[in-house]
Amino acid sequence: MRSLNVAGIFLLLGIATVALMIWQHVGMNIQHNLLADASRTATLFSDRINGGTSAGTVSGSDGDVTLQCNVNHNDFTHAFCGFTLNVAARNQGVDITRFNTLELDVEYETPVNDTLLVYLLNKEYQPEERERANMQPLNILAGKSSYSISVSSFFVPSWWIYQFPRDDLQGQANMKNVTKLRLTTGDNAQSRSVKIVLRSAILSGKAISKTQMYFMVIACWIIVTAFFSIRLLLGLYHSSKAHKAKNLKLHAENSQLYVEKQKLSEVAKTDPLTGVLNRAGLTHAMLMLKLNDIDNSDTHSLIYLDVDHFKKINDNFGHDKGDEVLVALCDMLKASIRHSDLLIRMGGEEFLIICTHTMLGDASQLAEKFRNQIASSIIADIDITCSFGVTECRSSNLQSAIARADKYLYQAKQSGRNQVCSTLA
Numbered sequence: 001m002r003s004l005n006v007a008g009i010f011l012l013l014g015i016a017t018v019a020l021m022i023w024q025h026v027g028m029n030i031q032h033n034l035l036a037d038a039s040r041t042a043t044l045f046s047d048r049i050n051g052g053t054s055a056g057t058v059s060g061s062d063g064d065v066t067l068q069c070n071v072n073h074n075d076f077t078h079a080f081c082g083f084t085l086n087v088a089a090r091n092q093g094v095d096i097t098r099f100n101t102l103e104l105d106v107e108y109e110t111p112v113n114d115t116l117l118v119y120l121l122n123k124e125y126q127p128e129e130r131e132r133a134n135m136q137p138l139n140i141l142a143g144k145s146s147y148s149i150s151v152s153s154f155f156v157p158s159w160w161i162y163q164f165p166r167d168d169l170q171g172q173a174n175m176k177n178v179t180k181l182r183l184t185t186g187d188n189a190q191s192r193s194v195k196i197v198l199r200s201a202i203l204s205g206k207a208i209s210k211t212q213m214y215f216m217v218i219a220c221w222i223i224v225t226a227f228f229s230i231r232l233l234l235g236l237y238h239s240s241k242a243h244k245a246k247n248l249k250l251h252a253e254n255s256q257l258y259v260e261k262q263k264l265s266e267v268a269k270t271d272p273l274t275g276v277l278n279r280a281g282l283t284h285a286m287l288m289l290k291l292n293d294i295d296n297s298d299t300h301s302l303i304y305l306d307v308d309h310f311k312k313i314n315d316n317f318g319h320d321k322g323d324e325v326l327v328a329l330c331d332m333l334k335a336s337i338r339h340s341d342l343l344i345r346m347g348g349e350e351f352l353i354i355c356t357h358t359m360l361g362d363a364s365q366l367a368e369k370f371r372n373q374i375a376s377s378i379i380a381d382i383d384i385t386c387s388f389g390v391t392e393c394r395s396s397n398l399q400s401a402i403a404r405a406d407k408y409l410y411q412a413k414q415s416g417r418n419q420v421c422s423t424l425a
């Protein structure tokens with residue numbers, strides 16, 4: 001749902017971008033009629049400012065501005081003639097930088113070849129009060145009256161720079177506060193009679209320039225992309241944090257479970273009454289012995305022992321006393337066997353001792369030692385004896401060796417109990 005929203009927003013943004021570009025290209029047109037908005041005072045502007053003698057009149061009718069002038073050649077200044085038209089409404093100049101072109105409908109009647117100079121005078125107060133002359137010459141063609149001048153092609157003529165030599169940016173066109181439009185004859189200074197008729201001067205452009213539009217569009221894309229990127233990164237950061245916490249929790253739970261499993265595994269292998277290995281522990285021990293400790297060449301011995309007449313102990317002293325006897329017997333045996341030997345409760349009052357790396361003779365002697373020790377001790381306040389079956393085994397046939405040991409134990413029982421029977425006998 002969230003990704004759909006993001007895709008939808010980017011789709012909308014894409015559509016809006018394309019629509020805006022098309023609109024900017026075919027629409028968004030703005031125009032400013034310099035003749036309509038101005039207070040329309042047109043005045044003669046000629047070489048008389050420099051001491052020349054050209055003379056003429058400026059008149060206006062039906063929105064036109066007409067100049068009739070006799071250009072009089074002279075030897076001391078450039079002869080020219082023209083007019084200046086005030087285009088500022090209520091002293092507020094026109095910011096022409098918003099426009100792309102100046103469309104002029106103008107006729108220039110002159111008997112000689114000449115250019116028509118178009119000026120846009122920019123009123124400036126810094127660093128001093130002056131009118132910057134932004135100028136563009138027009139090549140007048142016979143029969144043509146409509147001219148389109150690119151606003152960006154206006155430049156400051158060298159005579160103006162010469163007049164204001166103090167400003168670093170003096171040569172740059174500035175058209176942010178244009179107050180006057182001026183048309184004058186051009187470079188041809190021959191004496192002649194000229195007529196200039198200005199019918200319209202229209203600035204045209206776009207409400208939003210291409211540059212502005214691209215800037216806005218790119219800014220929108222950057223903002224939207226940054227917004228979703230940050231949101232995505234924050235989401236990833238939070239989910240990775242949550243995953244990390246979950247993983248840590250799982251790890252802790254796993255560790256706990258592993259400890260519990262180890263404990264349960266130990267409990268499962270241990271006889272709860274005596275604390276020695278049970279049959280499950282024997283299986284584990286067999287695996288361990290086969291895999292780790294014993295190779296086939298090793299010889300081990302088994303001592304299978306059983307408390308004699310244990311039923312009577314239970315019957316005479318109670319089951320709890322019987323338990324006590326079993327626990328005390330195990331304690332005694334545990335204290336006597338080696339660390340590498342294993343003591344297993346096979347069930348009831350039967351126990352198996354696996355004597356690793358022990359020959360039959362030594363195991364028989366050990367069994368005899370246990371028998372004697374038990375018979376001569378008072379265990380849990382009870383005088384007990386045990387019968388023993390001893391045999392030798394190799395790791396590969398432990399099960400059959402247990403059966404053999406059990407057989408010798410049975411033999412010991414049959415032979416009167418409190419004795420050791422083995423293969424040796």
Ligand SMILES: Nc1nc2c(ncn2[C@@H]2O[C@H](COP(=O)(O)OP(=O)(O)OP(=O)(O)O)[C@@H](O)[C@H]2O)c(=O)[nH]1
Pocket residue numbers: 273306307308309310311312314318319320321322323326347348349413417
């Ligand atoms: N107190 C106690 N008694 C047990 C336990 N496990 C088995 N027994 C008892 O041990 C007795 C074993 O009796 P039997 O199998 O007849 O053997 P026995 O009386 O020792 O006679 P022999 O083995 O022939 O000398 C039974 O009465 C069982 O109930 C135990 O964990 N605690």
